[in-house]
Each structure stands twice: as structure tokens, then as C-alpha cells.
Amino acid sequence: MDRAAARGKIERLVGAYGENREHYESSEYNEAHVRSEFIDPFFLALGRDVHNDAHRVGRQREVVVEDRAQVRGHRRRPD
Numbered sequence: 155m156d157r158a159a160a161r162g163k164i165e166r167l168v169g170a171y172g173e174n175r176e177h178y179e180s181s182e183y184n185e186a187h188v189r190s191e192f193i194d195p196f197f198l199a200l201g202r203d204v205h206n207d208a209h210r211v212g213r214q215r216e217v218v219v220e221d222r223a224q225v226r227g228h229r230r231r232p233d
Contacts, residue, residue, distance in 0.1 A: 163199035167192055 171178055171192065178188075194204045203216040210216070 160199045160201070164196060167195055167199075 177183060197204050197217060203210075206215050206217070208216075
């Protein structure tokens with residue numbers, strides 16, 4: 155994707171956020187929604203293999219989805 159197309163997609167994401175900011179900042183809008191509606195599309199616009207279409211494993215992947223982290227001896231979800 156060329157820079158102009160990427161910039162256009164990112165500008166649309168910013169515009170959508172600005173138009174509905176109150177909703178996106180409410181407690182109804184959770185982290186999973188943010189990822190699917192803004193974060194993934196942002197990285198896709200930059201040409202990143204967000205969905206691992208190349209079927210890479212481990213650290214070879216371009217984008218790694220956080221699972222759980224070890225915190226004080228317990229596995230917890232990231233914030």
C-alpha cells in the first residue's frame with residue numbers, strides 16, 4: 155500500500171474516533187473493541203501482518219497478540 159492510501163485510512167480512523175469519542179471512552183467500549191476497530195486497522199494500514207497471513211511462528215510473527223503475563227506468581231491478563 156502506498157503512503158497516501160495508508161494516510162487516508164489512518165485519517166478515517168482518527169475521524170471516526172473523533173466523531174464518537176464519548177462512546178469510545180465510555181466503560182461500555184472494551185479493549186477487544188479497541189483492538190478490532192482501531193489498533194488492528196491502524197497496523198494493517200501500515201502494512202503489518204496483523205492476522206499472521208504468512209503463518210510465522212513465535213518471534214518470527216510481525217504482530218504478537220498478548221495473552222497473559224506472569225505477575226507476582228499469577229498469570230494475569232494485560233491491561
